[in-house]
Amino acid sequence: KQEVTQIPAALSVPEGENLVLNCSFTDSAIYNLQWFRQDPGKGLTSLLLIQSSQREQTSGRLNASLDKSSGRSTLYIAASQPGDSATYLCAVTDSWGKLQFGAGTQVVVTP
């Protein structure tokens, strides 16, 4: 059974610092990996999608890497801003085509 783990569970940084969020998964047979953002009481907003054949994806200040063989992905957010405060979720589409989520990393960026 695929298990997705996110470390750390919570993170607080001052504005301007770079954020590094980690995601690991136990079964490397994945179709893709997706990073989401969730604001309190809101739905999920897709940030980046990395296909299993890709090593990384970039969008603005966000960069996500994928090392399928070691079962790891990292989301980098450059020059953090208070508006980046949210919970970040990592999810993999497993070999059954199901989306499996990690528990998330709660990020607080202080002004």
Place this chain on the structure above:
Amino acid sequence: SQTIHQWPATLVQPVGSPLSLECTVEGTSNPNLYWYRQAAGRGLQLLFYSVGIGQISSEVPQNLSASRPQDRQFILSSKKLLLSDSGFYLCAWEGQTNYGYTFGSGTRLTVV
């Protein structure tokens, strides 16, 4: 462009009452549709998914059911709510297999 709608946004229901949450997708055809639940302090749990009209697969046996009466409509129901049904319910669609999921804005259900 594709959009996904969920309603209502919040709902407070007494124990034993029925439930109907609706999700509709626009701008796409034959999407894969999903219902997830996020309980307080817990991760997202897949409840049901559907690959077509009338086709429903259940991931977790429980007090809920799902139906897909139209291509772009997905409904989550219960005949009698339990306290444990409280949570944040999210609908999602996948337009092309393995090309990422898009989530709705969610329904906050509180069973009292």
